[in-house]
Amino acid sequence: MLQPRRLPAAWCSETRDRWLHLVDAEVHDRVVPAGSSSSRVIVHVDLDCFYAQVEMISNPELKGKPLGVQQKYLVVTCNYEARELGVKKLMNVRDAKEKCPQLVLVNGEDLTRYREISYKVTELLEEFSPVVERLGFDENFVDLTEMVEKRLQQLPSDDLSALTVSGHVYNNQSINLHDVLHIKLLVGSQIAAEMREAMYNQLGLTGCAGVASNKLLAKLVSGIFKPNQQTVLLPESSQDLIHSLKHIKEMPGIGYKTAKRLEALGISSVHDLQTFSSKILEKELGISIAQRIQKLSFGEDNSPVTPSGPPQSFSEEDSLKKCSSEVEAKSKIQELLANLLKRVCQDGRKPHTIRLIIRRYSSEKHCSRESRQCSIPSHIIQKLGTGSYDVMTPMVDILMKLFRSMVNVKMPFHLTLLSVCFCNLKSLNTTKKGTIDYYLTPSLSTTSCSGKRSFKMKDTQMEDF
DNA sequence: TGGGGTTAT
DNA sequence: ATAACCC
DSSP states (O other): SSOOOOOOOOOHHHHHHHHHHHHTTTTHHHHHHHTTTOOOOOEEEEEHHHHHHHHHHHHHGGGTTTTEEEEEEEEEOOOOHHHHHTTOTEEEEHHHHHHHOEEEEOOOOOOOOHHHHHHHHHHHHHOOSOOOEOOOTEEEEEOHHHHHHHHHHHHTTOOOOGGOHHHHHHHHGGOOOOOOHHHHHHHHHHHHHHHHHHHHHHHHEEEEEEEEHHHHHHHHHSSOHHHTTTEEGGGGHHHHHHHHSSSSSGSOOOHHHHHHHHHHTTTSSHHHHHHHHHHHHHHOOOOHHHHHHHHTTTTTTOOOOOOOOSSSSEEEEEEEEEEEEEHHHHHHHHHHHHHHHHHHHOOEEEEEEEEEEEEEEOSSOOOOOEEEEEEEOHHOOOHHHTSSSSSSHHHHHHHHHHHHEEEEEEEEOEEEEEEEEEEEEOOOSOOTTTHHHHOHHHHHHSSOOOOSSSOOHHHHHHTOO
């Protein structure tokens, strides 16, 4: 079942050479609609129940047992043993224990190890091709277009047996070796298999992969065969794939709010959205959302795989039953801030903005958050990461001012969440040598908390030197 | 619903 | 600063 399909090697080298020339000429112009970007090969890599996998690696005694990862009173994810016994993602701990009394629970509120391993996965994928976009901690998109082209150019003309697909083909569609798009996706499936092998051999992690011509389709097809398998989508089956969705809410990019608005217009299926009047949709949702989601309904998605690079923000949050005093808030904020400072120190870059986020208790309103932010005074930024001076006290003072600008502490209040976020991160090497700033920044001229995270510093960042 | 993240307005 | 989206 998992065996690669054997393909008829009905190719002579002459056919192949002619075909390689067609790649950039006639075939491209015929197959790719005029004015659109050229055909791409995208892979979506999706780790199996990521947090549970990390916990089983940390503590191998958990392997083989039904395992759930708990945050507050929720089982946020669980392994497949637990799923077979009826535990679902985001299930209440009570319900989960009732369904599955043998369920082993571990606390997953501290994301540190998950985050670290998540970035190791991204870095491993970046070794294949640098264009990797993260989606959450457990999913990555990689644009394989260039890699596939290179492999095809190096294909030895006397060994066409290399042209076999790896993993499943959606719909069991047969491959046409004379179709350049089929061949490219097939090579993409081989690279996807190598990626999954590398993830398992180097990190001990299993996951799924989907290969298709854009991000939307790659993501949808990666979930077809579920744990630890991969699927490639050939263009002829893309309509079947998107019509297999039972509701438009399942379309990535159409969230809760948009789905509700569409439902109010009588749109619930992919077909409904495809055939709905574009003009009316644009009037109802605005031209931007309307055009984007209607293209999605046809399986079209021209959004590029955007390299994520290092994170744009660091945040720590804690939800609470009830926070109703300023002292309570202050102690939570101190805890969150202390953890953030460790992370920022490891990263090596410096945040220039700090934000405090709260959620007020309210009976029905859907958890709306409020935030206040301000820039961090430069004398504090410079102390960051040096570990030399107490940076906590002035930062807590700033955060408490932000707090009081949102919450009238002289009146009763009830908060259910506190979160601190560092953003507007700037690389140290943005401070140019030779400027006054350079010599006034202790961390630049002396050694300090060295960044453990060594993100590949390509092109632009190095121009300063 | 947790504890994160991103981009657009 | 908020609102939408993603996990």
